[in-house]
Amino acid sequence: MPAGTTRPALILHGGAGARRERNYDREIVHMREVVEAMKARLEAGASALDVVVEATAMLEESGLYVAGRGASPNLAGAYELDASLMEGSTRRAGAVAALQGFKSPITAARAVMDRTPHVMLAGEGAALFAMDQGLEAIGDEAAWFTHAGQGEDNHPPGTLSHGTVGCCVLDTHGVLAAGTSTAGVFGKMPGRVGDTPIPGAGSWADEGAAVSCTGQGEYFIRVAAGAQVGWRVGSGQSLAEATRGVIDQIGALGGDGGLIALDAAGNIADPFNSQGMKRAWLRPDGEIGVEVFGR
Template identity: 40%
Template sequence: MLNPDSATGHETNREGGWRLVIHGGAGTMSRDRITPEQDREIRVALGRALDAGSAILSKGGSALDAVTESVKVLEDDPNFNAGRGSVLTYDGEIELDASIMDGRTRSAGAVAGVSTTKNPVLLARRVMEASPHVFLGRKGADRFAMEQGLEQVDPSYFETPERRRQWQEFRARKVGYFDVDMKYGTVGAVALDKEGHVAAATSTGGLTGKRWGRIGDSPVIGAGTYADDRACAISATGAGEYFIRLGVAHEICARARLKGESLQKAADMVIAELTEIGGIGGVIATGPQGEMIWSFNAPGMYRGRIGSSQPKQVAIFGDE
């Protein structure tokens, strides 16, 4: 049987159990910044994403299908900075990034600067499965999406009044190259299926006010997303430039695989290193041993997890 440890989220995979961990971003999530209504909406949304992925895993479906569906649910929810509800660039546009990785084969797909594809995670997966490439960008990525028959929308679909307000506020301040208030609403999911395979997916709208086609860690394999059946599956959220510099997702997997560290220790060590160089954010992880963990250095992180013998759990604040 699976033996959950309520303190760490660790479970031992003795009988082919499944796991799912999700996030909706890390940053300045504190009780004085989030209204009770927002709190409820976000927890419900996280629950829906867990339900979508766990419905697949509980029936023997693949980790890859589970993370795809969980992230798709979060992309469709305007509470998060991915898909509908994404933040605006300096010029008032929306540029979407996503990636996915299959731990069975270490196949991966990623897209950056997408502007008309409704669900970037589906496009990243199509890049992985139906192209000879790993990473496509901008008009080429959207063109490939159309050739593949993925649903396209007018760019206005992604915008919400709240994101427009945040953009206007940012432009009025006339400071910095992007929003420095540390609102990282990137979404992601990692899963372990009954067959012992892992997968990870991440999707984001980037940073409010980003310029010059800036790309963060979310679509960068090894930085914001990584999956390897020999070690773990990781999805990250936070200050992307720092995650790229450290290769955070791969670094955690490498520590687990080569040093034999638990996922919690590996993640905590890498997040500590991230802190030392000035980065803020967090990660979620699962692996073949059944651990379901998260680690972050921000005040809060939208997150949730569920296992074949562990009930659904959602949380926002650091003290939960």
């Protein structure tokens, strides 16, 4: 491992809303593979931000989750994808919303962060920017999208069923970063944007904590879920207390979902109030774990 003062840690998720009657063996295997690959990258000295993008892009590319290739269409049959990422030490952030036609929203969000003075680009402007940057386009949508979320809807008709991916990383230099990517809720109205592309709601990273959220995004926006975790940790709460407090707020409003978080000491938290949440982690001691329903 390169010189550094911090043992790396990571936690990722493949979305809340998992149903007990479904089999998630493929997702469990894949999440472990992603964590193992990113462990090697971190031990080789990769930055937290790079690992967040690489891990999230692997989740998007797999087609196993409701993000990237596994996206669900909106009510008009269009695929509008969202993503954001944030680096804790600098508070740099990048995001895209309602992006159409490109394979990796998290890669587009990183390009917004690195190559523009802005934080978020949306809709046609985001697509034009992605094209100008030479990002990989989808081409034949019918052949590309896998519709991974079919059968995972555990909500009544007319409610906000959902799916998202995300990752939080602590690198060997003690820097935290987080990213989130989604196709949004199932059956969403054209132009709907949830929490995922909004730094402070769907993603957050500062010096003390990194957060990625998954669930009914409208509720996560209303409580500034990601940033609230960071503020709570900064005010002295443990990561477990901070994250549980935010999920309890969302539940009290009638929303469901979960979040993953990581603090500067490498502690992880993954509270949720849905049936399950697909997630995997790397602890500072090197332990790798994967879970869908258990705590």
